Amino acid sequence: xAHGSGGKATQTLIEAVFLDxxxxxxxxxxxxSAVVEVGTERLALTTDSYVVSPIFFPGGDxxxxxxxxxxxxxxxxxxxxxxxxxxxxxxxGFPVADLRxxxxxxxxxxxxxxxxxxxxxxxxxxxxxxxxxxxxxxxVGLLDRPARLGVAHARPGDTVIVSGPIxxxxxxxxxxxxxxxxxxxxxxxxxxxxxxxxxxxxxxxGGVRCMRDATRGGVATILNEIARASGVAxxxxxxxxxxxxAVRGACELLGxxxxxxxxxxRMVVVVDGPxxxxxxxxxxxxxxxxxxxxxxxxxxxxxGLVLLRTTFGGTxxxxxxxxxxxxxxx
Amino acid sequence: xAHGSGGKATQTLIEAVFLDxxxxxxxxxxxxSAVVEVGTERLALTTDSYVVSPIFFPGGDxxxxxxxxxxxxxxxxxxxxxxxxxxxxxxxGFPVADLRxxxxxxxxxxxxxxxxxxxxxxxxxxxxxxxxxxxxxxxVGLLDRPARLGVAHARPGDTVIVSGPIxxxxxxxxxxxxxxxxxxxxxxxxxxxxxxxxxxxxxxxGGVRCMRDATRGGVATILNEIARASGVAxxxxxxxxxxxxAVRGACELLGxxxxxxxxxxRMVVVVDGPxxxxxxxxxxxxxxxxxxxxxxxxxxxxxGLVLLRTTFGGTxxxxxxxxxxxxxxx
Numbered sequence: 141x142a143h144g145s146g147g148k149a150t151q152t153l154i155e156a157v158f159l160d161x162x163x164x165x166x167x168x169x170x171x172x173s174a175v176v177e178v179g180t181e182r183l184a185l186t187t188d189s190y191v192v193s194p195i196f197f198p199g200g201d202x203x204x205x206x207x208x209x210x211x212x213x214x215x216x217x218x219x220x221x222x223x224x225x226x227x228x229x230x231x232x233g234f235p236v237a238d239l240r241x242x243x244x245x246x247x248x249x250x251x252x253x254x255x256x257x258x259x260x261x262x263x264x265x266x267x268x269x270x271x272x273x274x275x276x277x278x279x280v281g282l283l284d285r286p287a288r289l290g291v292a293h294a295r296p297g298d299t300v301i302v303s304g305p306i307x308x309x310x311x312x313x314x315x316x317x318x319x320x321x322x323x324x325x326x327x328x329x330x331x332x333x334x335x336x337x338x339x340x341x342x343x344x345x346g347g348v349r350c351m352r353d354a355t356r357g358g359v360a361t362i363l364n365e366i367a368r369a370s371g372v373a374x375x376x377x378x379x380x381x382x383x384x385x386a387v388r389g390a391c392e393l394l395g396x397x398x399x400x401x402x403x404x405x406r407m408v409v410v411v412d413g414p415x416x417x418x419x420x421x422x423x424x425x426x427x428x429x430x431x432x433x434x435x436x437x438x439x440x441x442x443x444g445l446v447l448l449r450t451t452f453g454g455t456x457x458x459x460x461x462x463x464x465x466x467x468x469x470x
Numbered sequence: 471x472a473h474g475s476g477g478k479a480t481q482t483l484i485e486a487v488f489l490d491x492x493x494x495x496x497x498x499x500x501x502x503s504a505v506v507e508v509g510t511e512r513l514a515l516t517t518d519s520y521v522v523s524p525i526f527f528p529g530g531d532x533x534x535x536x537x538x539x540x541x542x543x544x545x546x547x548x549x550x551x552x553x554x555x556x557x558x559x560x561x562x563g564f565p566v567a568d569l570r571x572x573x574x575x576x577x578x579x580x581x582x583x584x585x586x587x588x589x590x591x592x593x594x595x596x597x598x599x600x601x602x603x604x605x606x607x608x609x610v611g612l613l614d615r616p617a618r619l620g621v622a623h624a625r626p627g628d629t630v631i632v633s634g635p636i637x638x639x640x641x642x643x644x645x646x647x648x649x650x651x652x653x654x655x656x657x658x659x660x661x662x663x664x665x666x667x668x669x670x671x672x673x674x675x676g677g678v679r680c681m682r683d684a685t686r687g688g689v690a691t692i693l694n695e696i697a698r699a700s701g702v703a704x705x706x707x708x709x710x711x712x713x714x715x716a717v718r719g720a721c722e723l724l725g726x727x728x729x730x731x732x733x734x735x736r737m738v739v740v741v742d743g744p745x746x747x748x749x750x751x752x753x754x755x756x757x758x759x760x761x762x763x764x765x766x767x768x769x770x771x772x773x774g775l776v777l778l779r780t781t782f783g784g785t786x787x788x789x790x791x792x793x794x795x796x797x798x799x800x
Contacts, residue, residue: 141562144594157566158590161573162580166553166588174588176553178612181509187555187608188591191599223496223506225517227606229559232471236487243491250492258496258504260488261518261606264474265798269521271599276557276591278517278608282508468595 144468146356146402147461169290172352173217175283184219186210187278193468195242195272197316199309199327202275203245205404205470208332209355210279211253215334216351216407218289218341219281221253226260226277231270242273253332255279287341293349294370298438299416301409303336303423304329304431305382306359307401311390313469322393324386331405336428340409343422347415353407355470357461360399362408363436363446364460371443376436376458378450396465399448399458404470410438474798476686476732477791499620502682503547505613514549516540517608523798525572525602527646529639529657532605533575535734535800538662539685540609541583545664546681546737548619548671549611551583556590556607561600572603583662585609617671623679624700628768629746631739633666633753634659634761635712636689637731641720643799652723654716661735666758670739673752677745683737685800687791690729692738693766693776694790701773706766706788708780726795729778729788734800740768 142149154170166174173184190206200208207224214221226246230239250257308329315322333353341348352362359381367374383391383398391398405428411419416434423429446458472479489497496504503514520536530538537554544551556576560569580587638659645652663683671678682692689711697704713721713728721728735758741749746764753759776788 141594141596144560144592150592153566153592157569157573158592161570161577162587162590164586164588166586167590174553174555176586176588176610178508178513178552178610179511179614181511183508183610185553185555185610186589187557187606189557189559189593189606191559191593191595222508223504223515225504225515225608227517227519227557227608229519229521229604229606230474236483239487240491243487247491256494256496256506257492258494258506259516260492260497262474262480262483262488263519263521263604263798263800264471265521265601265604266471268598269601270604271595274559274593274595274600274604276517276519276559276606276608278555278557278606280506280508280513280515280610284509468593470593 141467142464145461145464147361171217171290172213182283184214184217184281184283186213187276189276190470191274191468192470193271194316197328198312200330201242201245202273203242204249205330206275206277207246207249208330208404210277211255211332211334212353214279214281215337216353218285218287219283221255221279221281221334224255224257224277224279226257226275228262229270229274230262230264231272232264232267234272253334285341287348289348289350291350291366291369294366294372294410294438296372296438296440297413298349298410299413299434300374300436301419302359302381302433302435303407303429305384306403306406307383307387307398309404310401310466310469311387314466322390324390326386329403329405331428333407336426339426340419340422344411344415344419347411349410351407351409354403356402358400358402359408360458361460366410367446368444372438372440373442374436374438374446376448378448380433380435382431382433400461402469471797472794475791475794477691501547501620502543512613514544514547514611514613516543517606519606520800521604521798522800523601524646527658528642530660531572531575532603533572534579535660536605536607537576537579538660538734540607541585541662541664542683544609544611545667546683548615548617549613551585551609551611551664554585554587554607554609556587556605558592559600559604560594561602562594562597564602583664615671617678619678619680621680621696621699624696624702624740624768626702626768626770627743628679628740629743629764630704630766631750632689632711632763632765633737633759635714636733636736637713637717637728639734640731640796640799641717644796652720654720656716659733659735661758663737666756669756670749670752674741674745674749677741679740681737681739684733686732688730688732689738690788691790696740697776698774702768702770703772704766704768704776706778708778710763710765712761712763730791732799
């Protein structure tokens with residue numbers, strides 16, 4: 141199960157199996173989207189499979205999650221999301237009413253993000269060969285801005301921003317399963333980030349180094365990817381990371397760190413030092429970034445590591461996610 | 471299960487649920503690929519989910535099937551296939567050796583077709599929540615030819631060609647399940663059709679009305695889609711349809727009609743009357759079209775129907791596939 145967590149085992153699997161088999165220049169950066177040339181245009185192409193359980197949860201369902209996730213993977217690459225495809229694997233007996241609810245939710249999410257779901261496919265498997273409904277979305281976006289973004293672009297002196305409170309999606313899913321005797325007034329943060337990204341890129345042309353939406357593996361895993369790819373240290377101030385009390389409380393009860401819990405509508409942004417103020421202002425001026433915070437900075441040493449300055453004044457290394465505390469959160 | 475068969479129930483599902491939810495000009499023609507404008511370019515975008523059982527079968531596996539299927543959906547729309555994405559849903563415990571075999575097969579198929587698998591995703595679900603491995607591929611192609619193709623473009627006087635013997639993939643999968651006490655020396659016809667399509671379009675610029683790869687639902691379902699979308703009658707000569715003896719024998723034993731059995735490397739082509747000879751020659755000059763045959767023609771009456779002139783001299787209506795004699799063949 142850990143191979144699907146988005147953390148260390150996933151990275152090992154990707155490197156050992158997928159990169160090995162498909163090695164090509166577009167795949168190799170292992171960004172959320174591939175950048176490809178089609179005719180005279182530069183496009184971003186991305187895909188994600190969704191197996192979230194339960195399918196319906198407070199604040200969303202597998203449908204808007206899939207649309208927003210693909211919109212976000214395109215957005216953080218700097219692309220303008222345009223068109224989506226959707227492939228469904230349905231378990232025999234999955235209620236048509238539920239399918240209608242999922243597709244209606246996808247259509248609403250697509251309209252909100254301003255993208256079209258233009259092609260699709262449906263397969264049905266026997267009872268017991270799936271879990272209701274799995275959705276795989278792919279998306280195409282147009283890279284029509286000059287910005288060149290990437291996890292390898294962080295430099296010492298850069299500032300690290302998180303666009304809002306973290307961990308709400310992951311904790312919401314966990315509680316929605318009803319296996320834990322915890323109740324909290326939480327909903328998933330699933331949302332399309334293309335508007336927020338456009339606001340940021342308009343405000344700081346040339347100042348943004350990279351953006352990543354913090355899904356599986358959480359903020360900690362994204363920061364590790366940035367530190368490794370850029371050969372820099374990322375130093376995070378624990379007290380600065382926005383976490384709602386309900387998320388913090390649930391994480392404490394469960395013994396997990398909110399830094400590893402998935403969001404579906406939050407992103408980590410690295411900007412150069414001089415752009416930090418403008419970037420923060422731009423994010424906070426958008427409805428989806430009102431609680432953005434500067435959480436850390438980039439320095440040169442120790443390269444490849446993420447350090448956390450804790451509330452108690454210590455410093456510890458924050459590794460990528462190992463194992464999977466919350467399987468099937470997306 | 472019939473909702474995933476590619477036949478009548480699938481069409482009902484698509485019209486009632488997906489088209490209703492996502493209605494937009496790119497989706498509405500319900501072609502295998504959507505045609506979209508990105509920047510200054512016209513692109514084709516398509517997706518398919520693969521749930522074939524067994525995953526490995528004579529002549530291929532779920533990996534090359536997925537790559538070829540997506541390449542073919544792009545090709546028959548007239549697009550030059552360029553880039554693919556791949557989303558994997560793996561069942562906990564699926565052997566890494568099998569995953570390597572699938573990805574190696576995908577990489578070989580991609581190299582053969584001249585496309586790159588540039589982005590992907592992997593999710594893992596618990597044991598009993600999938601069946602080994604499901605793959606969803608999406609693909610982007612460039613529409614850089616003037617040809618405007620579509621199932622609504624057939625006109626009375628047109629000629630209908632099938633690019634090779636039909637039903638081999640479907641019968642191979644059925645026999646590979648080992649549930650029937652039939653043995654036959656058959657392998658799947660899975661193959662990338664982009665080279666064959668390019669040869670045809672080069673030979674008959676302006677003469678090709680539409681192409682469709684005959685997958686789920688078989689040739690009969692494709693012909694019905696053409697007849698309905700174009701408001702024409704398609705008259706097929708049963709004796710002219712190429713079917714290998716092993717496929718015919720297996721179908722007779724099972725009481726199914728080869729016209730409904732899936733191929734994964736054959737296409738139905740409609741060309742205008744004057745182009746019929748050149749089209750047939752072009753197809754037969756390519757390794758994947760050596761056994762192409764003219765199987766019928768288009769006339770104006772009765773609109774929307776497919777008529778079969780049988781071996782015994784009678785004529786009967788051939789409907790779309792109803793029910794699913796062969797679930798999970800792709």
